[in-house]
Amino acid sequence: MSEESRPPLSSGTDTGSTASNPESEQEYILKVVLIGDSGVGKSNLVQRFTKNKYNEASTQTIGFEFAAKTIRVGDRRIKAQIWDTAGQERFQSLTAAYYRNAVGALVVYDITDRHSFEHVTHWLEQIREHAHENVVLILVGNKCDLAHVPNTRQVSTLEAARFAETHHMEFVEASALDSTNVVEAFK
Numbered sequence: 001m002s003e004e005s006r007p008p009l010s011s012g013t014d015t016g017s018t019a020s021n022p023e024s025e026q027e028y029i030l031k032v033v034l035i036g037d038s039g040v041g042k043s044n045l046v047q048r049f050t051k052n053k054y055n056e057a058s059t060q061t062i063g064f065e066f067a068a069k070t071i072r073v074g075d076r077r078i079k080a081q082i083w084d085t086a087g088q089e090r091f092q093s094l095t096a097a098y099y100r101n102a103v104g105a106l107v108v109y110d111i112t113d114r115h116s117f118e119h120v121t122h123w124l125e126q127i128r129e130h131a132h133e134n135v136v137l138i139l140v141g142n143k144c145d146l147a148h149v150p151n152t153r154q155v156s157t158l159e160a161a162r163f164a165e166t167h168h169m170e171f172v173e174a175s176a177l178d179s180t181n182v183v184e185a186f187k
Helices: 042-051 089-099 114-118 120-130 157-166 182-186
Strands: 010-014 026-036 064-073 076-085 102-110 136-142 170-173
Touching (some): 026 042, 026 120, 042 076, 042 102, 042 136, 042 182, 089 102, 102 114, 102 120, 102 182, 114 120, 120 136, 136 157, 157 170
Parallel strands (some): 026 076, 026 102, 102 136, 136 170
Antiparallel strands (some): 064 076
16 A cells, blocks of 8 residues: 555654754654454454563453554654554444554454454444544454364465455464564554
8 A cells, every 4th residue: 555545654753863963763653453352362462562472361451452662664763553452342432532543453353263253344344434544454363373273263364365355454364372473464
């Protein structure tokens, strides 16, 4: 997607360098939201990406949680503000405000939970109702570390890839547990 068609980048403050210093650089702030059913692993994806940690005792998010990570893309410093929203129905009204100004949305499902994949359509409706029309959409099939366990996978890679293509989304399978494709999911 071209830069012209994306929501505008927010420019943050400089890195503390003086304006006369040619090495001073601006930090760009990008808001990314994670959305999906409760229990699909959104919080652990955020923890793995921002802190390279996995919490086996992770509990359900109440409302929303916020994390940030500064990365370098080419010659730009990008501060990714990551909003992890609750997947429970009772918190869906809270999430509408968090879609505003998002440049990316990761729609997460659990490859071992067919219902979480079937519910992706609902999450897309929420995003399309509340987010900028050019928000970058990424479908993330989480828990791919379980794909090798017999009779565990309930959503094939091919089915999810076709769904993503039909809905103009990027697609990746990832694992917060073993770090597979976590960075790629947030790119």
